[in-house]
Amino acid sequence: MLDRKLSRRDFLKGVSGVVAGGMLAACAPPATPVSQKPAEAPAKSEAKLTPIKFWTFWGGFEEMHEDWKKTDAYAKFIDGNHLKLEITSDVSLESFLSNIAAGTPPDVGVIWIYLDLMAKGVLTPIDDLVAASSLKPEEFLEGNWKFCSYKGKQYGVPALEAFVRRGLNYNARMVEEAGLDPDNPPVTWDEALAWHKALTKFDSAGNLIQFGLDPYDAEGGVWSSDGFMIAESWGFDWFDENTGEFNIDNDKMAEGLETLAEFIRIIGPDNLDAVRAVAGQGTWGGAFNAEVQAMIIEGYWHPGETAHEKPEVSKVNRATWVPVPESRRGTKFQFAGGHMLLFFKDAEHPREAFPVAELVNTQEICDIIFQRNGWLPAWKPFLETVDPSIYPGLDFYFKSIKETNEWWHAEPCELSSDFRQTKFAEVREAIYRGEMTGKEGAKKLQQLFEEEYKAAGYKS
Amino acid sequence: MTVSVFRGFRTLSYRERRNLLLGVIFTSPWLIGFLLWTVYPLLAAIYYSLTRYDIMRPPIFIGLKNYKDLITSDETFRIVMHNTLYWVALSAPSGVISAFLMATLLNTRILGRSLFRAIFFFPAIVPVFVTAMVWRYLLNIQYGAINAVLQELGLSTIPFLSNPQLVKPTLLVINMWAQGNAMVIFLATLQDVPRSLYEAATVDGANAWHKFWHITIPMCSPVILFNLIMGFIGSFQYFTLPWLLTQGGPNRATEFYALYLYRNAFQWLRMGKAAALAWILFIITVVFTVILFRTSARFVYYASEEERG
Structure with a gap:
């Protein structure tokens, strides 16, 4: 064995073995020095x-x-x-x-x-x-x-x-600059519309500079597990879980769609799309944080998120109840979800x-x-341990739990929430672009939801 | 046919059989991939298109209902088809024209030609996501650079992306800008046109337009057809840019076929209907391509055939 000559192949084998071993050793975690106290064994393997x-x-x-x-x-x-x-x-x-x-x-x-x-x-x-x-x-x-x-x-x-998840947040500085009283926020949709008009500004060429409220932004525009604001504000159940019947084609829904469309018509639908595309950036509240939008319907997270994202805007943030129609003045609704x-x-x-x-x-x-x-x-x-004054506007949400006189929660409707959301967005856009009335929109949604519910196999 | 293949296999020599086997082994990674990731999904989609399938529950066989509903009673499908056919009819030809003109321009002897070639090709190598962001910030009515200039000049801004009437023409312009790949193919073809043809035409007294119309275009026509077909197929599947830029809006003006298919599959959990949509798209695309090929003899010039003939 000792007499055996070392061939070139053997030499290469040996060298590669040493090199591979060396590389593996280099990759291994450093060994614990002998003198060091042994590391504590983990509680559980x-x-x-x-x-x-x-x-x-x-x-x-x-x-x-x-x-x-x-x-x-x-x-x-x-x-x-x-x-x-x-x-x-x-x-x-x-x-x-x-x-x-x-x-x-x-x-x-x-x-x-x-x-x-x-x-x-x-x-x-x-x-x-x-x-x-x-x-x-x-x-x-x-x-x-x-x-x-x-x-x-x-x-x-x-x-x-x-x-x-329901609160009308507003920028008190912009409100004051528009000559409005931030201590007397709107209670009804008519009052909110008056604020919206006062807060919406165009330049001399007719280009939008700032606006009051996009009622469909953030929580105002959802129709999902976060509820459906129009039904809550106008006060109707849009789905009966016992019968599987939809109640969308009704006067309250039609009125709601028309009322909210008016806000967009004042801004201009094309302007709104553009603001959504850039100021919104895919995150809720973008236009509010950019101080292009003065009011927004948002959940309790809005004060905290604004404080983290735009502290200077957070300082002038206030929150109040989401408006209701005149016929429901005095209703203070809140949604848990x-x-x-x-x-x-x-x-x-x-x-x-x-x-x-x-x-x-x-x-x-x-x-x-x-x-x-x-x-x-x-x-x-x-x-109970949270300090509601930590973020301006947050205290409203805490108070609202005790002061609300109408609680809402998500309707247990099996219809795909993304389907609801997309169709709602399509119909409301058709309304504020003048291609459909609120009544026609309500009827259309009723028909679409019924068909889809049936097609998805929930009702024969 | 299978029998004749096997008979043919038996008649092969040992070496030929060995070569065939090796060929199959070497191509097997692709073959397996093709069978698993193309053929199987295609066949599975036929089955799913005949079912009500929401991904989470087992599919329920409903025959041709998905196809029937789409064609007879789906209002959105009609809007989507209108948008898509509009897009296909205008974007593919305009894209080819744009690429061909860019290539013709860059084939002339101009100062800084290489730089211009790089600039025109650049959109082809930029990720679509980046392209979408850039165009969004250029064209936005509120904050876009173009509209900011208009606003500074005291003019009304233009809602390029937020007006239902303007959004499709705007996308067409973006599409014409992003023709780097087709342009490079045209450029290579233009450089292959024999100089002798132009020289002969010059001797015959042809001007620049005559040369372009009677020499350049016919000589490039097979490549024009290729780019046109690729453009048509791509247009039918147009998804990324409208999804990133407009999400199908405003007012469903850019709700193209692929967007609707995606919504059905992953947003509305109608995988059966999405599979039916995919098959309808496949059939439309095949028919379109076959028609183009069949009619191509009328407008495509193949020099090699003339030589043979």
């Missing part, structure tokens, strides 16, 4: 922890997760349940749906098509898990909790961003993932979310 896939359609949750990890609540969650949380945020609807179709959904997720998911049987009911958990239904705002059920079964837990955690039936560990709902409804985690995003949960023990 990573291998024994159950991985929980948690997806959100919002972005930025991976970074927020790092802050969660520093809390006692998180340590308790990991140790007590032997779970390992794997968060993926900014998940698109297409991605969610593809994974559901492929049978590989996350264990727990937040995606805005809540009722679609409940109605289509892709979620696991959690009534027994809720009953056995530390979560108490009475500790949540009633509307938010109620929205998490469908046909008598509970599928979700309000979380991350919920609370109340928002987001929830859902547990996907075909996932690997949907039931094991339930403690995530407890984790995100703890004081520490709610506080991190509020500090970072200005978002509030529907969990009352945390709401």
Whole structure:
């Protein structure tokens, strides 16, 4: 053996082995110096922890997760349940749906098509898990909790961003400059229209400089799990869950569509589209933050988000009740809704993932979310600790819980929320562009929704 | 046919069989991909188009209802077809004309020709998302650079993207600007036109227009046809720019076929209807292409055929 000559091939083999070994050694983590105190062994071996896939359609949750990890609540969650949380945020609807179709959904997720998911049987009911958990239904705002059920079964837990969603926010500085009294905000739509006219300005060539209110911006324009503002303001139920009948083709709806169209006609539909395209930037409140729009119908998050995005605008932000028609003067309506955690039936560990709902409804985690995003949960023990004066305008939302005389929550209609939203946008545009009357619009929506409801197999 | 293929295989020599097998093995990555990602989805789409399928629940067979509803009672489908046919009829020819004229211009001996070629080709390498953002900020009625100039001059601004009557012509202009790829193909073709033809025409007393009309265009006509067909197919599938710029608006003026298909599939959870839409689009595109090919003999000049003839 010793006599054997070293061939060129052997030499190359040997050299490559040494080089490969060297490279591997270089890539390896540095060895713990002998003299150093041995690192503390992790409380639980990573291998024994159950991985929980948690997806959100919002972005930025991976970074927020790092802050969660520093809390006692998180340590308790990991140790007590032997779970390992794997968060993926900014998940698109297409991605969610593809994974559901492929049978590989996350264990727990937040995606805005809540009722679609409940109605289509892709979620696991959690009534027994809720009953056995530390979560108490009475500790949540009633509307938010109620929205998490469908046909008598509970599928979700309000979380991350919920609370109340109706308020007319206005820029007090712009209001004062227009000669209006910011201490006497509009109560009815007629008064709001008068403010809108006073706040809308054009240059000498007829180009729009600023405007009062786009009533369809943000929460004013949704027809989804966040409710439908026209129905709430004019006071009618647009869907009967017991009969599956729609009630859209009515005088109140027609009046609502006509009233709100007038706001857009004053701005000019072409101008509005342009403002949406740029000032809106795809995020709600863009035109308000740019001080191009003086009023906006938004949820409780608006004061906090504005404070983070545009502190100088936040200082002059105020909030009041969303207007009602003259016939309903004195009605102060509020809507509870928002987001929830859902547990996907075909996932690997949907039931094991339930403690995530407890984790995100703890004081520490709610506080991190509020500090970072200005978002509030529907969990009352945390709401009681929040200082409403922290963001100008936020106190209105807290007061509104006690002062409201008409609560609303999402209608449990299975019709695709994106379908509702798109068709509503199409019809209202046709109305404010003068191609249709409010009455015709109401009739059209009734017909479209009935046809789609039937075509989707919810009614024969 | 399968039998004859096998018979043919048996008649091959050992070496030929080996070569054939190796050929199949070497092309198998593509073949497998083609079968899995093209043929299977195409066939699956036929099945889904005959069902009511919302992605989350199992599909329910409903026969030709999706096709019938689309053709007979879907009002949006009619709007979408109108928008798409308008777009196809104008964007493909105008794109080809624009690319051909740019290429002709850049084929002349002008100062800084390479720089101009790079500038004209540039839109082809810029991501569509960036293109959309740039045009949005140029054309916006409120904040756009063009309208800002008009506003500074005390003139009325022009709602390029927010007026239903103006938005499609505006997209046509953007489309004509973004013809870098077609332009490069034309440029290569123009450089292949024999100089002797122009010289002979000059001797015969032809002016520049005569040369362009009687030599340049006929010699480039096969490539014009190619770019036209590619333009038509692309126009039928037009999606990214209108989605980013206008989201189908204003007032559904840019709600093109592909946008409607996407909405049906992923927003309204009507995957069955979306599959039917996809098949209708496929059939329309094939018919359109076949018609173009069949009629091409009337306006396309193939020099090689003349040589053979």
